Amino acid sequence: MEAEPTSGRSPAARDDPPRPAERDVAALPKAHLHLHFTGSMRHSTLVELADRHGVHLPDALVEDWPPRLRATDERGWFRFQRLYDIARSVLVTPDDLRRLLRETAQDEAAEGSRWLEIQVDPSGYAARFGGLTPTVELVLDAAREAGAAAGVGIGIVVAANRTRHPLDAKTLARLAVRYTDQGVVGFGLSNDERRGRAYDFEGAFRIARRGGLLSVPHGGELLGPASVRECVETLGADRLGHGVRAVEDPALLRSVIERGVALEVCPASNVSLGVAPTVADVPLRALYEAGARIALGADDPLLFGSRLARQYSLARTEHGFTDAELAELARHSILASAAPESLKKEVLEGIQAWLE
Numbered sequence: 394m395e396a397e398p399t400s401g402r403s404p405a406a407r408d409d410p411p412r413p414a415e416r417d418v419a420a421l422p423k424a425h426l427h428l429h430f431t432g433s434m435r436h437s438t439l440v441e442l443a444d445r446h447g448v449h450l451p452d453a454l455v456e457d458w459p460p461r462l463r464a465t466d467e468r469g470w471f472r473f474q475r476l477y478d479i480a481r482s483v484l485v486t487p488d489d490l491r492r493l494l495r496e497t498a499q500d501e502a503a504e505g506s507r508w509l510e511i512q513v514d515p516s517g518y519a520a521r522f523g524g525l526t527p528t529v530e531l532v533l534d535a536a537r538e539a540g541a542a543a544g545v546g547i548g549i550v551v552a553a554n555r556t557r558h559p560l561d562a563k564t565l566a567r568l569a570v571r572y573t574d575q576g577v578v579g580f581g582l583s584n585d586e587r588r589g590r591a592y593d594f595e596g597a598f599r600i601a602r603r604g605g606l607l608s609v610p611h612g613g614e615l616l617g618p619a620s621v622r623e624c625v626e627t628l629g630a631d632r633l634g635h636g637v638r639a640v641e642d643p644a645l646l647r648s649v650i651e652r653g654v655a656l657e658v659c660p661a662s663n664v665s666l667g668v669a670p671t672v673a674d675v676p677l678r679a680l681y682e683a684g685a686r687i688a689l690g691a692d693d694p695l696l697f698g699s700r701l702a703r704q705y706s707l708a709r710t711e712h713g714f715t716d717a718e719l720a721e722l723a724r725h726s727i728l729a730s731a732a733p734e735s736l737k738k739e740v741l742e743g744i745q746a747w748l749e
């Protein structure tokens with residue numbers, strides 16, 4: 394069903410019962426399960442830190458921000474990755490990293506996010522912060538501080554880069570499981586899905602899962618069902634980063650749903666990277682109707698120009714999600730998270746209160 398426009402209602406709608414005022418999606422308690430570290434930075438902070446550290450930013454990250462991207466071909470992905478790397482290079486000191494997490498936690502709180510799982514590939518920062526282990530410890534400490542100040546629970550997902558060697562991923566998995574009692578909650582696999590098969594990372598994910606981490610690889614974004622199947626069957630995915638292309642294979646989608654694998658659907662990201670031509674083309678409604686567990690995510694607000702609450706309003710305006718359905722998405726998000734049980738209960742009650 395199409396959403397009823399909020400303005401310019403046609404005369405034919407006059408006989409319909411009056412529509413209740415729409416609730417504020419930013420006030421809906423929820424969890425945010427798909428957000429990358431540098432990608433969560435405020436644009437104003439990027440510009441300020443670049444200036445401070447003498448990093449030259451391309452126009453796409455200054456006056457032409459947010460950049461126009463398209464990753465469905467290799468060149469487009471290369472450009473996206475290059476901009477991401479430039480943005481990462483403005484994080485020079487431990488204080489920069491703490492500031493990023495502090496502001497991200499504030500922004501999450503302002504959008505109703507009560508629990509955030511933020512992904513970081515520590516190897517992208519290790520050279521600057523004294524190696525892999527000190528980087529992970531710095532991130533964990535900064536996350537604890539930022540979360541406590543903003544009133545947002547923060548879990549860290551250590552993500553391996555699928556374009557690097559699977560042995561590097563194993564090293565990261567071993568490192569990640571050492572910090573399960575200090576805030577690492579999951580193990581991910583990011584970067585270009587076309588350039589690194591999930592299959593090759595089975596060993597790393599086995600280490601992570603045995604160590605008690607959630608398996609949360611990216612899959613079903615730039616590639617279709619075969620990639621989704623590998624993530625689910627080989628990596629034992631608890632959730633899929635994106636996973637939207639599972640919709641292309643109904644039998645696979647059924648198995649994803651039966652296994653309780655949640656999909657971290659990021660509508661604005663899908664459009665920015667050309668996975669879908671428009672938000673209306675993201676198969677959010679189809680996945681929801683099929684019974685998939687869906688946690689909406691912003692992916693990289695710094696590069697795609699919108700944060701978490703916007704994804705919920707897009708579900709409303711582009712896919713006709715009612716407030717009750719938006720509340721259901723928020724429930725999915727917290728239930729698919731690694732949040733402590735007490736927080737899950739609190740958030741579920743908050744969601745109910747938002748509806749009533």
Ligand SMILES: [Zn+2]
Nearest residue numbers: 429611634692
């Ligand atoms: Zn992502």
